[in-house]
Amino acid sequence: MAQMTMIQAITDALRCELKNDDNVLVFGEDVGVNGGVFRATEGLQKEFGVDRVFDTPLAESGIGGLAVGLCLTGFRPVPEIQFFGFVYEVMDSISGQLARYRYRTGNTFNMPVTIRSPFGGGVHTPEMHSDSLEGLMAQQPGLKVVIPSTPYDAKGLLISSIRDNDPVVFLEHLKLYRSFREEVPEESYTIPLGKADVKREGTDLSIFAYGLMVHESLRAAEELAKEGYSVEVVDLRTISPLDIDTIVASVEKTNRAIVVQEAQKQAGIAANVVAEINERAILSLEAPVLRVAAPDTIYPFPQAENIWLPNYKDIIETAKKVLTF
Amino acid sequence: MGEKITKVFNPAETLNEIENKFEMFQILNEKGEVVNPEALPDLSDDELVELMTRMVYTRILDQRSISLNRQGRLGFYAPTAGQEASQLASHFALEKDDWILPGYRDVPQIVWHGLPLWKAFLFSRGHFVGNQIPEGVNVVPPQIIIGAQYVQTAGVALGLKKRGSKTVAITYTGDGGSSQGDFYEGINFAGAQKTPAIFIVQNNQYAISTPREVQTAAKTIAQKGIAAGIPSTLVDGMDALAVYVATKDARDRAVRGEGPSLIETMCYRYGPHTMSGDDPTRYRTSDIDNEWAAKDPIVRFRIFLEGKGLWNEQKETEVIERAKEEIKEAIKKADETPKQKVTDLISNMFEELPHNLKEQYEIYKAKESK
Numbered sequence: 254m255a256q257m258t259m260i261q262a263i264t265d266a267l268r269c270e271l272k273n274d275d276n277v278l279v280f281g282e283d284v285g286v287n288g289g290v291f292r293a294t295e296g297l298q299k300e301f302g303v304d305r306v307f308d309t310p311l312a313e314s315g316i317g318g319l320a321v322g323l324c325l326t327g328f329r330p331v332p333e334i335q336f337f338g339f340v341y342e343v344m345d346s347i348s349g350q351l352a353r354y355r356y357r358t359g360n361t362f363n364m365p366v367t368i369r370s371p372f373g374g375g376v377h378t379p380e381m382h383s384d385s386l387e388g389l390m391a392q393q394p395g396l397k398v399v400i401p402s403t404p405y406d407a408k409g410l411l412i413s414s415i416r417d418n419d420p421v422v423f424l425e426h427l428k429l430y431r432s433f434r435e436e437v438p439e440e441s442y443t444i445p446l447g448k449a450d451v452k453r454e455g456t457d458l459s460i461f462a463y464g465l466m467v468h469e470s471l472r473a474a475e476e477l478a479k480e481g482y483s484v485e486v487v488d489l490r491t492i493s494p495l496d497i498d499t500i501v502a503s504v505e506k507t508n509r510a511i512v513v514q515e516a517q518k519q520a521g522i523a524a525n526v527v528a529e530i531n532e533r534a535i536l537s538l539e540a541p542v543l544r545v546a547a548p549d550t551i552y553p554f555p556q557a558e559n560i561w562l563p564n565y566k567d568i569i570e571t572a573k574k575v576l577t578f
Numbered sequence: 579m580g581e582k583i584t585k586v587f588n589p590a591e592t593l594n595e596i597e598n599k600f601e602m603f604q605i606l607n608e609k610g611e612v613v614n615p616e617a618l619p620d621l622s623d624d625e626l627v628e629l630m631t632r633m634v635y636t637r638i639l640d641q642r643s644i645s646l647n648r649q650g651r652l653g654f655y656a657p658t659a660g661q662e663a664s665q666l667a668s669h670f671a672l673e674k675d676d677w678i679l680p681g682y683r684d685v686p687q688i689v690w691h692g693l694p695l696w697k698a699f700l701f702s703r704g705h706f707v708g709n710q711i712p713e714g715v716n717v718v719p720p721q722i723i724i725g726a727q728y729v730q731t732a733g734v735a736l737g738l739k740k741r742g743s744k745t746v747a748i749t750y751t752g753d754g755g756s757s758q759g760d761f762y763e764g765i766n767f768a769g770a771q772k773t774p775a776i777f778i779v780q781n782n783q784y785a786i787s788t789p790r791e792v793q794t795a796a797k798t799i800a801q802k803g804i805a806a807g808i809p810s811t812l813v814d815g816m817d818a819l820a821v822y823v824a825t826k827d828a829r830d831r832a833v834r835g836e837g838p839s840l841i842e843t844m845c846y847r848y849g850p851h852t853m854s855g856d857d858p859t860r861y862r863t864s865d866i867d868n869e870w871a872a873k874d875p876i877v878r879f880r881i882f883l884e885g886k887g888l889w890n891e892q893k894e895t896e897v898i899e900r901a902k903e904e905i906k907e908a909i910k911k912a913d914e915t916p917k918q919k920v921t922d923l924i925s926n927m928f929e930e931l932p933h934n935l936k937e938q939y940e941i942y943k944a945k946e947s948k
Contacts (some may be wrong), residue, residue, distance in 0.1 A: 310770050315729050315763035322733015349723055356926045359710035418929040494932035
């Protein structure tokens, strides 16, 4: 075991898989000799060579096309999109192509691709760096969307994503890259995709969250505990497909729930979680399922992040509305 | 600008010089005469006959496909008549293990590369079995998103290079497609990574109703290769021998590790854009049609082969009869393919179904068993 930040855990997962499978290729803008703009691929080109870890021209769509073509010749690409706000450039390669290949060829070809990309607010990035666009990906049949919130989860989920024989979008929250360390096994291990994780057990209210909002939810749960409320925090970890069994079991236990996301209310995947609970556990509910989300504006100018991004205080406020409904 | 400055700084003249370098490469003229004997390819008599056979066969395939579409026995269909030299002579320069990433009009190339005809018909109708490519046939289904096949070809070519394979990836788009970002990104990636890719632009003069001049101010599309720093050629796309030579040359250079090429084939589609309601009389005059009818790739190749004593009316009739017979059998086989079920579509989504699809699979399975 070693103490690792999330970014170190990600690098470690990439190293494990580059070692484990000769078909794994890591590529993107500045991921080679530079080791990535966040050092996620630090040292990998030196260790595995320029044939395995390489830079590309600055063109996201081309990177997506490269991934498709490399799959057709039997490789297992792990491309990086430098910031997920740039996904619009590569929407066709991801949603129009990668996600559909197995289906459109009737299972003849498959696309074992893992697209890594950072996102998320709180670090005053320039425009189009921090937008939460996971909702767009979650709406595309054929994709899985994974968002880890801890170093341990990041490593196990990334290894699972790379080994998955269908495309996975793996989104890494910028604020979580180096915000804390955690014990992470040095050997290879996997965490199943599509499985949520109960980060804190509770009996009065379920909070479903992902990404940075898991930590805000844990902080809110701590505060609410001081007021005598027992709050369960469920980290979704995979936002598409959802872990329905864990979500429903939690709601059936606590009878009250909120869904917390950093994305705007009209975006993200909170509405989907609410709908699933309504369809499957309405008879368990003592109150409506409310959402914590950002305002439906464009992502804020950096100086306005602190008044715009949802935080533990918003979570406490919404939790109390549901607890006292 | 003063005359003195114009001598040292004259971008307009630079453009003019570059554009004038792209002369059209031709071997057979419209009358079937060899105008460029030094460039004649090293093809045996049998190979020449085979190429002609494929062109005639494909012209019949086009005629039959249009009529089957009108009878409602085919679905989506993009006519190919006029482009036989461009499509089939370029394909003729490939080897079996080369990869083809076709556009939606490039069904003939993948059929001649090994996709059974009945599957091509199922593609037209909209059935997943049509896209189940047989093992060892290195093609993907026709690409509907114009330009996407270009970036993917850069990827396949990189894969081939990494595998140390002596094969190439070839892809096709139209003149309109050369305006896409993916067109440029594809040729530029392949150039930067020096990979064995052949990019063909079949300039059939129109993107649906939009003439080539509306796409770009560039005098040729071939010259767009310069932007990627890759060799490019403008070819008479109605001349089978010229198309073959240009593609063969690009392939030879690619497998020698010299990187990708761009080839513009100047051609024409005699029919509409697709059979989905396009009416070319709205945007094309009969003058233009007649001008290109005189350039028919089959007519000039026929004259050339007849002059060598390699082709005659009887041979052509045999090919036509065989084509008609095989098309009939293929349509029959397509008819016999079981109908698609929702459970089939679900099963083809992932290797292992996620929760939501497992649930939906059971729901549809129950419906289908009623």
